[in-house]
Amino acid sequence: MAPHFTRRRRTSLAAGLGLGLWLGLAACHAWALTPEEVFRKVSPAVWTVKGDRGNNQTAIGSAVAVTSGALATACHVVDGAVSVTVTQGPITLRIARILRDPDPSRDLCVLTSESPLQLPAVQIVPAGELRVGQRVFAVGSPHGLERTLSEGLISALRPRAPGQLPIVQTSAPVSSGSSGGGLFDTEGRLVGVTDSIAPGGANLGFAYPAQWVMELPQRVTAELTTWRDLLKTTGVMLGPDGEPAPSGHAELSNLQALPAIGADPTPVHNAYRQFLLQARPRIFLITSDHKFGTATNSAALTEHLKGCAERKVTCAAYAVDDTVVWGKQKSN
Structure with a gap:
């Protein structure tokens, strides 16, 4: 049986994806928004991902727009796909390229669409601002249910190794299909990219810190x-x-x-x-x-x-x- 290996991009990366634009780190804080206001602000940036693996097999997940033509998602959503599309209501866009983090242990991918999304990118929260007990909102497509909102807290910040940014543990309910969606703060800024849920734990989910997305071009170039x-x-x-x-x-x-x-x-x-x-x-x-x-x-x-x-x-x-x-x- 043919093995499948893992993947990556190059120096024209930042220009090609416009990734230099995604360092929207706010210097000042706005008033906290209501859940309704958060959803209204961030939901246009959240898409459903469908990875066609052939033989009538399709993986479904979520993604969040970080530029007008690029979306962050969890790599396992698109692993093994021969074609990938993102949908939002009646809109379907074909994905042209998948960029993966050079570190195989990081399940973080950026999808580039063939056509611009024509949406404002979400603002990214620096990892240093995250606090345990902070109120957060998950928006994704659990079980394919497009743009579902759930609420919870940052339950813990868990470094995987010394010097690394911490993985965000959250009590916001997430389910299969939520992977790759956005975890947002009360200002509608992106805290993390949802990666996994714990089996049997309805209020135990994890997200990669959104700051990883900002670092990806430099990591690939290096x-x-x-x-x-x-x-x-x-x-x-x-x-x-x-x-x-x-x-x-x-x-x-x-x-x-x-x-x-x-x-x-x-x-x-x-x-x-x-x-x-x-x-x-x-x-x-x-x-x-x-x-x-x-x-x-x-x-x-x-x-x-x-x-x-x-x-x-x-x-x-x-x-x-x-x-x-x-x-x-x-x-x-």
Whole structure:
């Protein structure tokens, strides 16, 4: 069975997604809003996410607009998807790219839409302002019920490791389908991106601090050096600008040009569709023992190369970023 690896993007990231705009950190505080006012303010920014995984399987979650064309969500909502859409009432938008946090332990993704959302971005609360006991509101699509509002408190702030921003624990009720939605304060500012619920605990949910979203472009850019060194390990030839050299084998979107792996081309075609949905940096890998998959961060690529070495098989890149490199690689 073909393994599936993890994913990522590059230096044009901030400009391409407009992520430089999402540091709307308020210097002063407004009066607390009523629950009705909070919902009226933030609900236009909350969308339902649908990830088509093929074979009539669809994952449903939530997302919150952080720029006019980008939404934050939990990665597990879109894992394994060959196409992703976001909906809000009668509006459906197709997602063009999925950007993932370079740290595989962070289940944080940013979705870029093919068409601008034409909505004001939510304002993000610095993690240092969060307090246990603070009143918060969750807005998402539990069980697909679009833009559902629930209320609770910040129950705890739990650092996962020294020096890291804390995970936000909340008593605001969240359910399956809420993942990726927004957790907001009484001013309608984004506190966190809902990530998970505890089984059997109706008032025990968790959210990633919204400040992580702000840090994502810099984190992805910082990983580029490690990523490019690993590309060389796979035999990918890089030009003076650090970009992979095209082989001329095929156009990037041509599924029919993929090497034949097994009698049924569907698995490799679906895996490649998942690759095309990922933001840069990204690599589609094929091994000499007929396995394939996508990696978009250095940790995932390292793990894949380690697995190839242990099996004593050849790893080969079919495509890197927006370039097909198949057949134009140095031998390892």
